[in-house]
Amino acid sequence: MFKDTVKELLDKAFQEREDLFLIDFKIVGDNDIKVVIDGDNGVLVEDCMFVSRAVEHNLDREEQDFALEVTSAGATTPFVHNRQYKKNLGRVLEIKTKDDQKLEGTLADVDSEGIVLEWKAREAKPVGKGKVTVKKEAQLKFDDILEAKVIIKF
The missing domain is CATH 3.30.300 (GMP Synthetase; Chain A, domain 3)
Known part of the structure; x- marks a missing residue:
């Protein structure tokens, strides 16, 4: 009551x-x-x-x-509301998905269905020796996200 x-x-x-x-x-x-x-x-x-x-x-x-x-809510408290994503655009997030993936990247976009996460990775050159930096992107639906929180870097 x-x-x-x-x-x-x-x-x-x-x-x-x-x-x-x-x-x-x-x-x-x-x-x-x-x-x-x-x-x-x-x-x-x-x-x-x-x-x-x-x-x-x-x-x-x-x-x-x-x-x-x-x-x-604390700065590193996991998100519980989809509205929290919009206010954190441009920040680095750590995402755990339902299929046990762990992603870390910059929150690039948010819409009613989900988010876009971007990060850079070093990969082997397609031809020759050495590595090249490539931009990666993941589109995730809110339903597929198990946990998301802001990563604070100093």
Whole structure:
């Protein structure tokens, strides 16, 4: 019952702020509410405050005691929503596919069906000795992706 009420409040907040979306939501222990959000343009502290207030100001502490934590998705947290791909265009991703492939490359394109990943590889020359750098590309459907996350390089 309490979880349904909190979920309704979150849904209402995300209808008001369509640039934000829910990544994870759970209630553990003694009504310890944990919410993880993301946004099409990233997440600011003010965005977390907005979601927190949307929940906290509509629950009665006299009726139900609770703790509330609203955070943003971490930089290397695996994607759970297709909207996360668009905001990471141009970044390097690590992709695990359902057929046990592991790919790493730059996210070049995103559409409603899937993504395009690009990377460079060294291959033997077709004629003669030595290697040549070639540009590789993989088109992946969202349904074929098991896990995707941003790779941060320094």
